[in-house]
Amino acid sequence: MALFDGITMLSFLRVSIVPFILRNRYRKEMILIIFLKILALFILWGCFFSHPVSRGLDHSQLIKHFISLKSASEPK
Incomplete structure (x- = not known):
């Protein structure tokens, strides 16, 4: 599998990315x-x-559920 002019993917990673990461x-x-x-x-x-x-x-049941939880948690 050639990447750029005969450079394989593994050698490309070894030459360019790995030294960049390990520089400091x-x-x-x-x-x-x-x-x-x-x-x-x-x-x-x-x-x-x-x-x-x-x-x-569905969407309406979900809204009713959250509204009922909010109203139940509010102090009376």
């Missing part, structure tokens, strides 16, 4: 932190936001 300590730390934050966002999305609302609920 701070760059490695920043890339690691950004990677971990992106991973944490995907985990949070998977745990809390990826599941759709129940198939039996």
Whole structure:
């Protein structure tokens, strides 16, 4: 699999991207932190936001549910 004029993908990564990342300590730390934050966002999305609302609920039932919860929690 040639990428640019006979350079394979593996040698391209070894020549260009890997030295760029490993050039200094701070760059490695920043890339690691950004990677971990992106991973944490995907985990949070998977745990809390990826599941759709129940198939039996439509938009009006969902609104009525949240309005009833809000009115029940307000002091009388």
